[in-house]
Amino acid sequence: xxxxxxxxxxxxxxxxxxxxxxxxxxxxxxxxxxxxxxxxxxxxxxxxxxxxxxxxxxxxxxxxxxxxxxxxxxxxxxxxxxxxxxxxxxxxxxxxxxxxxxxxxxxxxxxxxxxxxxxxxxxxxxxxxxxxxxxxxxxxxxxxxxx
Numbered sequence: 439x440x441x442x443x444x445x446x447x448x449x450x451x452x453x454x455x456x457x458x459x460x461x462x463x464x465x466x467x468x469x470x471x472x473x474x475x476x477x478x479x480x481x482x483x484x485x486x487x488x489x490x491x492x493x494x495x496x497x498x499x500x501x502x503x504x505x506x507x508x509x510x511x512x513x514x515x516x517x518x519x520x521x522x523x524x525x526x527x528x529x530x531x532x533x534x535x536x537x538x539x540x541x542x543x544x545x546x547x548x549x550x551x552x553x554x555x556x557x558x559x560x561x562x563x564x565x566x567x568x569x570x571x572x573x574x575x576x577x578x579x580x581x582x583x584x585x
Contacts, residue, residue: 471544530556530557534561536564
């Protein structure tokens with residue numbers, strides 16, 4: 439529900455100049471979770487094409503989260519815009535590999551743009567070429583935001 443509200447806000451901002459929606463506008467949600475771990479086992483990162491971001495982490499999904507908001511660095515944002523364009527070039531399968539099969543964890547990626555929402559669960563050991571750059575960049579942003 440929250441990502442839809444953020445998507446609406448981003449698209450409304452993109453339409454503000456009367457020239458129609460920005461073709462690059464998007465909202466992405468990246469989740470990383472690890473089944474058999476101790477401590478922090480769930481991470482979520484929400485980012486928008488305007489550079490705003492929120493990171494949340496918890497013992498497990500559904501547990502009480504710690505959150506913080508921040509802005510992406512310009513280099514991160516520029517790279518993410520390129521990654522989103524690449525991710526849009528192919529149809530997404532709902533699942534890649536076998537997430538959580540050998541406790542290697544699971545990535546979930548959701549990209550909402552231009553009235554379309556794409557979602558995929560990804561095995562960290564089997565990332566598709568069109569999603570890999572975005573997942574790796576979002577992982578880097580996530581790690582940086584937790585320092």
